[in-house]
Amino acid sequence: MEAGESFQDAVIRELAEETGLIALTRDVELLGTLVDHVEGVLRITVGALVHAWQGHLTTQPDESAGDWTWHPLHQLPDGVFVCSAQILTASRPDLRIDHPPAHFAVFAPAK
Template structure:
């Protein structure tokens, strides 16, 4: 409150009196400071591409010494199936169509305070022979389901066990919400 001004009636027989209060509202502070920088990420969204052929499941060797499915982030405006076939082509050279990609569901876990949403996608038809196209992942090959290499990258292991819960893969738990029955082809 900055000031109070009293205005009394000019005649003594009139009991009316007015009080005028002057003050300022405090400036509103936003919940977080506004900057031109984007906020830190709080969710990671990606796809894991399961390619199961007559010789088994396709896995590549990452430079960090884990085996993993093809996969990666979903670009803005891209469906999960579109992201899966794009990542498959970029990483392995295999070509597939979004119509040949079955989205199995979503996996949700947390890593370092960031929610991670991984979408396992089963590709049922493709063409080409897998080969190394990126520096980070190579040695693409099909592995029999009963002889999978170790260690398998955690999101890849989660995708594989969402598709086939009987696979002998040990990994941290993730909540799986299926879209369809994730039966094997």
């Protein structure tokens, strides 16, 4: 996040920077806050679902996210990024993804 940026705005900016996809605020659903410890560092992640976007998924030259590919949730490959695995299983307990434990606090639904 950048100073003064809302969680939704951070999601939209990061999505565009890392994937080239463009989303609108109304299409971002914040799921909750995930807290875990990795190598002695307290890590806080805010999970979000983006329900609609425009553009085509492309690897961005100045980002280190690697190559992007789409996978159905029931066919995720091994080695899903830990924070992603934790958010996915917090929001979808039916998914069986192995990952280190984390605490997840759900955001109240938007009114």
